[in-house]
Amino acid sequence: MTRDGGRGHRVFRWINAVILTGVVVVTLYPFANIIARSLSEERYIVTGQVNLVPRGFNLTTYKIVVSDPMFWANYRNTVVYTVVATAIAMVLTTCYAYVLAKKHLKGRKVLIWLAVFTMIFTGGLIPQYVLINSLGLTNTLWAVVLPNAISVFNLLIMKTFFENLPVELEEAAAIDGLNTYGILWRIVLPLSKAVIATMVLFYAVSFWNSWFTAFLYLHEQELFPVTIYLRNLIAGATGAESAGAGLADVTQAASNIQSVTIMLTVLPILAVYPFVQRYFVSGVMLGAVKG
Incomplete structure (x- = not known):
């Protein structure tokens, strides 16, 4: 019986290894193809x-992009937008989630309902644009960082995590x-490093890759994030000629500009991910123990 159990376990591990290897290959193949x-x-x-x-082997398109001063200006904008937006989102999400985790709070169900309601219904694009414009936020940092300051999905994960913390710790502190x-x-946040790191990663990736909000509310090229710059480069609105490239270089850039822009956009996130990876899985799992 023990021998059969051991053999069955080994068969399971082999099958599991084969399946996971196949998943890894399928996942990495497109990325390797883009690099190539x-x-x-x-x-x-x-x-x-x-x-x-x-x-x-050819680096022409990389040279065309990185030799343009506007690329670096927009890249700097993206870093600023991502850092500021993530910081604001984490403060608001953490405070809101901590409040919702208190089951004795009067009006708690109303606050939860208000948050969930926004996942199902929105005011629409035009009313949102009118609101941002009427507040005078157009062509400012705040037009990019404030409209998406709280993700309800992230809010509910943090809420569930806080609910799972021992109540006795807070009672003793009180x-x-x-x-x-x-x-x-002093008590809750030090115990919440895993979920905080996970939420920081979620928000940072979202704000880093975001372009539509900036596309709507920013009209000056100096304020664009790098995603808008690269989008315009792909669409031809920002031609390779602006970097002083010749006809051969323009042809080369047109052939692999999508692959280059994907690489330039993804690399910073890939560089950050290893530092928060150890918190990532535990943060999501701890926030999903119960609803």
Whole structure:
């Protein structure tokens, strides 16, 4: 019986390893193909000869993009927007979630309902644009960071996490003289590093990749995030000629500009992810123990 159980366990591990290996291959293949295309010559890309290995190693498109001063100005804007927006979102989401986690709070169900309601119904694009414009936020940092300051999905995860924390810890802190803010700052937040790191990653990725909000409310090129710059580059609104490229370079850039822009957008997030990865899984699981 033990031998059968051991054999069954080994078979399960082999099958599990094969399936997971297949998932990894399927997941990494498109990314490897994008890297190869971004480093290949135009003639190999056009004829479909690029698979996993670059053909005719070429950095022309990278040089065209990074030699444009506007690219770096927009890149700096993206960093500022992401940092400020993530900080504001974390403060608002944490405070709101902590309040919703208190089951004795009067009006708690109304506050939860108001948050969930926004997941189902919205005012619409035109009313939102009119609101932002009437508040004088157009062409400012706040037009980018405030409209999406709270994600209800992230809010509910943090709420569930806070509900799972031992109530006795907060009661003991209250007996020792800490007020609500002291309990949140000294007791709850130090115990919530996993979910906080997870939410920071969620928000940072969302704000880093966001372009539509900036597209609506920012009208000056100097204020664009890098996603708008790269979008315009793909669409041809920001031509390679602006960087002083010749005709051959323009042809090369047109062939792999999508792959290059994907790489330039994804690399910063890939660089940050290893530092928060150890919190990521535990944060999501702890926030999903119960509804």
